Amino acid sequence: MAASTVSYVLSGKRSISPETRDRVQEAVRVLGYRPNASARALASNRSNVLALVIPLRAGMHVPVLMQFATAVVTTARRYDHDVLLLTADEGRSGLERVSQSALVDALVVMDVELHDERVPLLRELPMPSVLIGVPADTEGLTCIDLDFFAAAEQCVDHLTDLGHHSIALLGTPSAVYARQTGFAHRTLAGFQAAAERRGVMGIETPCEPTFDAVLGTVGELLEAHPGITGLVVQNEPIIGPLLDVLRRLGRRVPEDMSLMAICADDVAERQVPQLSSVTLPADEIGQQAVEALIAKLEGHRTSAGVTLVPARLTARASTCAAPEAHSERTTA
Amino acid sequence: MAASTVSYVLSGKRSISPETRDRVQEAVRVLGYRPNASARALASNRSNVLALVIPLRAGMHVPVLMQFATAVVTTARRYDHDVLLLTADEGRSGLERVSQSALVDALVVMDVELHDERVPLLRELPMPSVLIGVPADTEGLTCIDLDFFAAAEQCVDHLTDLGHHSIALLGTPSAVYARQTGFAHRTLAGFQAAAERRGVMGIETPCEPTFDAVLGTVGELLEAHPGITGLVVQNEPIIGPLLDVLRRLGRRVPEDMSLMAICADDVAERQVPQLSSVTLPADEIGQQAVEALIAKLEGHRTSAGVTLVPARLTARASTCAAPEAHSERTTA
DNA sequence: CGTGGCGGTCGAAGCGCTTCGACCTTGTCC
DNA sequence: GGACAAGGTCGAAGCGCTTCGACCGCCACG
Incomplete structure (x- = not known):
């Protein structure tokens, strides 16, 4: 034998x-x-390891990142691959190291900025990669992400359909915008576009993830724009505090204030009241990212380019008709 | 050449x-x-990769896990190693796979239960390993963790010194106790031992990480034991909700209720009021774990056995003298 | 009955490094 | 001045697998 x-x-x-x-x-x-994995890798020129790059940047919500990471690992294992964890702004040099030493076969890159310094590098590396997130210039890249533009649009449409005409986007911490993180920017753009299209007033504000910051931000927001009756939140950690703040400010959800979130379904369902939301399907995105990578590794000349997972809105208990509409109806 | x-x-x-x-x-x-990493590994019989095993179990708080993971990766890089991520109860088979295929040189295992099924396996594997956490039988293992027994003791002592004589431990979700997770059990034991030693009443209860659960748990607790004036919390995600619940129940912190947490310093400092706490130094523990592993890899016949990082208590604004003591003093 | 083709198996040649022992040079000491 | 040691460098032998081309025997067909 x-x-x-x-x-x-x-x-x-x-x-x-x-x-x-x-x-x-x-x-x-x-x-x-x-x-023996090394012998195998040496002879076959395949390590069967993927690199997962998670820069733990300020303002990113860790549980969500971890949800992506878990999906990536789980899917990778299904295709007989392991996952090497790269963090802590080893950034560029880390990518170079693991790819040029053939430690890994391919790269999954998370938390992508519009003008991410890693993107040019990815184009040069002799190794397939997939971004979870979408930079400004996607030439030659494979990207996958939720369609945040559509997500924001759907939120605005939902609220507008309910008769709200003054709504606000309570966004990510300002650090996330400052570094031009793709998903935050696309959400913002979608929000503005939809507000304009529907002819409603749309205010945006970033928000830091502390109780006091939420209290301050929302307080100022409602003081400056008392007519706001709809809120779109893209900022998981403030969801809990926000509900408390609204309570404290005497705004009932949804009677006085309709609330939409862009977040994982389980997060939306865990709140009281359950939140109407556009789901952030981290599992699905992580899985698709790995599958795209595996396809590239197997030489399928498939789908480069950007894959946007369609936004899916679920109406739950945190949104209802706008107060004016409501009172009109009851007085009628 | x-x-x-x-x-x-x-x-x-x-x-x-x-x-x-x-x-x-x-x-x-x-x-x-x-x-070339594979060629190097094949020839030298060293892959320079560590496996990090993070079972994402119910009730574990993700940001804390990630803090450990980050510390592990960062430290590993300092010693020229990379980190392979193992999750999702690949558990035993995952450990066997990566070690027997020589994909990694050594293992870091997190989230250890008292009777962890992976522990016997670790003893057999021909590969050094370090546990972050302490199982019941540590024979032949290298473990490192915070001294949770002492942490709980210090909390009780601090509260007792302030004149509280009826205190409660608001612990992890019950799933964590059910599977006999080491750190939760040792905290519980320390709490009970200290309460007995100091002759104060100590009540313990698990708590699920939702607002309603906190409201229910704390409500019942204070109803059954209205005399409780000191709380020790070992459950990061409920800290925010807990402060709200206490407010809602009309208990001011610290005037009516002194509050201690076992959590990372930044979490304690971010609250209003800032929490007196015993710090959970994830960075330090992750770093020491990797350093112990590297030492083992280099054949230092060093420190097997259990390393407990000493508990360090910082008094902040969430604890003060017990109400009775206070009133005695003011009436005197 | 002879021949071509094919499915199944084998041997050997690497993959790109590390490591061992050997070798050569130079300096040092008697 | 010669022998020896130490310091530097080199060549070759693997590490344990994959993969290529060759080989062998079998069946089907002419």
Whole structure:
């Protein structure tokens, strides 16, 4: 029994007679044989490892990042790959290191800025990569993300349909805008476009993730624009505090203030009242990212370019008809 | 110039003349040469990769886990290692896979239960490992964790010193106790021991991380034991809601209710009022874990066994003398 | 019955490094 | 001045796999 035969049994790259295959598999089982990953990688020029780049930047909400990461790892395992974790602004040099040393076969890059310094590098590297997020110039890149523009539009449309004509976007911390993070910008653009299209007043403000900041931001917002009756939130950690702040300010949700969130469904459903939301399907996005990478690795000349996961809105208990509309109806 | 010479320059395992060294380094720089990781691993029997096992179990607070993970990655990089991410209860089989295939050199295992099924496996694996957390039987293991027993004791002592004699531990979600997670159990034990030693009444209750659960749990707690004036919280995500609940229940912090947390310092300082706390130094623990692993890899016959990071209490604005003591003092 | 083709197996040649022992040079000491 | 040691460098032998081309025996067809 030649070593090569065993190799072919394990990889399935050549046809093997059933008897031989069984004999090999039995022996593998009995001996508890595991191919040496380095030898395999050296000979085959494939490490079966993906790099996952998570820059832990200020203002990013960790549980969401972790949800992406988990989806990436889980999916990678399904395609027989492992995941190397890159963080902490090793940034460019980290990418160069792991790719040029052939430690990994491909890269998943998260938390992408509009003008991300890593993007030019990704174009040069002799290695497939997928971005979770969309930079300004997507030439030659494969990107996947939620369609945040549409997400914001749908929120505005939903509120406008309910009769609200003065609504605000309570966005991410300002640091996230400052560094021009893609998803925050696209949400903002969608919000503005939809507000204009529908002819409603749209105010935007960033918001830091502390109780006091929420209290201050929302307080000022409602003082400056008392007519606001609809809120769109893209900022998971402030959701809890926000509900408290509104309560404290005497605004009932949804009677006095309709509230929409762009967040994971379980987060929306965990609140009281349950929030109408556009879902952020981290699982789905992480999975698709890995699948796109695997396809690239297998040489499928498929779908480069940007894949935007369609926004899906679920109306729950935190939105209702605008107060004016409501009172009109009751007085009618 | 022999390849071996280059290898010796890069590894420093043999002395090289300064001229040769410079010449090699210059060439490496100019050519942008990077050693192939697989070839290196195959020849040297060292992959320079550590596995980090993060089972994302119910009730674990993700940001804290991520803080550990970041510390591990950062420290690993300082020792020229990378980190492979293992999650999603690949559990035992994942450990076997990466170690037997020599994908990694060593293992960091987080979120350890008292009777963790992975522990026997770790003893058998031909590969060093470090646990972040402490199981019941530590024979042959290297563990590192905060001294949660002492942490709880210090909280009780601090409150008792302030004159509180009826205090409660608001613990982790019950799922965490149910699976006998080490840190939760040791905190509980420390709390009970200290309460007994100091002769104060100590009540414990788990708490789920939702606003309603906090409201319910704390409501029932204070109804059943109205005399409680001190609270110890080991459950990061409920800290925000808890402050709101206490406000809603008309208990001022710290005047009516002293509050201690076991959590990261930045979390304690971000609250209003800032919380007296025993710090959970995830950075330090993650770093020490990696350093212990590296030491093992280098064959230092050092410190097996359990390393408990001493608990450090910082008094901030959320604790003060017990109401009775206070009134006694003011009436005196 | 002879021949061509094909499915199945094998041997050997690397993959790109590390490491060992050998070798050469130079300096040092008697 | 010669022998020896130490310091530097080199060549070759692997590390454990994958993969290529060759080979062998079998069946089907002419």
